[in-house]
Amino acid sequence: MTIDHGAWAEYLLAGADERRELTAITKQVKDLSIDDAYAIQAALLELQLGRGDSLAGAKLGLTSAAKQEQMGVSEPVYGWVPSSSVLPADGLVELDQLIHPRCEPEIVFVLAQDLAGPNVSASDVLDATEQIVGGIEVIDSRYEAFSFTLPDVIADNTSAARVAVGQDGIGPRDADLTTLGCVFEVDGQITGTATGAALMGDPAACVAMLANHLGKHGQKLETGWLVMAGATTDAQPLGDGTTALARYSHVGSVAVTGRS
Numbered sequence: 001m002t003i004d005h006g007a008w009a010e011y012l013l014a015g016a017d018e019r020r021e022l023t024a025i026t027k028q029v030k031d032l033s034i035d036d037a038y039a040i041q042a043a044l045l046e047l048q049l050g051r052g053d054s055l056a057g058a059k060l061g062l063t064s065a066a067k068q069e070q071m072g073v074s075e076p077v078y079g080w081v082p083s084s085s086v087l088p089a090d091g092l093v094e095l096d097q098l099i100h101p102r103c104e105p106e107i108v109f110v111l112a113q114d115l116a117g118p119n120v121s122a123s124d125v126l127d128a129t130e131q132i133v134g135g136i137e138v139i140d141s142r143y144e145a146f147s148f149t150l151p152d153v154i155a156d157n158t159s160a161a162r163v164a165v166g167q168d169g170i171g172p173r174d175a176d177l178t179t180l181g182c183v184f185e186v187d188g189q190i191t192g193t194a195t196g197a198a199l200m201g202d203p204a205a206c207v208a209m210l211a212n213h214l215g216k217h218g219q220k221l222e223t224g225w226l227v228m229a230g231a232t233t234d235a236q237p238l239g240d241g242t243t244a245l246a247r248y249s250h251v252g253s254v255a256v257t258g259r260s
Helices: 005-018 034-050 065-071 122-128 150-155 203-215
Strands: 055-061 077-082 092-094 102-111 129-139 160-165 181-186 189-195 226-231 243-248 252-259
Touching (some): 065 226, 077 160, 102 160, 102 203, 102 243, 122 129, 129 226, 129 243, 129 252, 160 226, 203 226
Parallel strands (some): 092 252
Antiparallel strands (some): 055 077, 102 226, 243 252
16 A cells, blocks of 8 residues: 555644644554654655744654653654744743643753764764753644554654753763753642653663664754753643743753643
8 A cells, every 4th residue: 555645744734733633644544654654754844844944953752661651652753853843932832833732851962063874872972962951842742632653653743842942051971961860840740750861771872863763864963953862751731821840950940831
């Protein structure tokens, strides 16, 4: 069966534009492959860039055991960070632009050099990084009930919606990233704690995985990009007036607030 990647990309984009939940693609297409899912993702990105958007970076998803368990999948996924998704410094999230947003803390790499696979190592990632900052990603699956398989979430650009990025960075070798701590609070209640080791043992190794994945497709991580290594704790719903705060060791705090 031939998959029309462009048509499914238009399907996903329409769901985002109209802020309505969609039936998962795998409920409509039998045996959707991972390769087809990434082809749909690429077609979706092409549609977004065709509207005048640009790329601010790339991201990994489901790199922590907590996230994999929460979403019922068993391997990381890769996606893109459009410039339009990067929030202003006030961290306000306009909820009327989203479907059912959730938020989660992220460790973010800001690149000083290009990174191109194959054979990129965690040490190579640190050498190519200008600074490490904290972040919060707002995810917003376009699928009904936030329920999907691995190919579904890949096609949907790993549920990407918004990202807030902190201002207090450190050099890539100024701290042990595996012990960089995060406390995540929603309206003053702690909902999760973790260290960088939650991201498959080492956040830099996660970024290396992404660079090597892209290298197989003739792509690279580019100078100046943000690269999100993955969420360290479970995602939490973001409602009207809800404030989520990620407090990091070494790299300060980041907050987002939902507004209808």
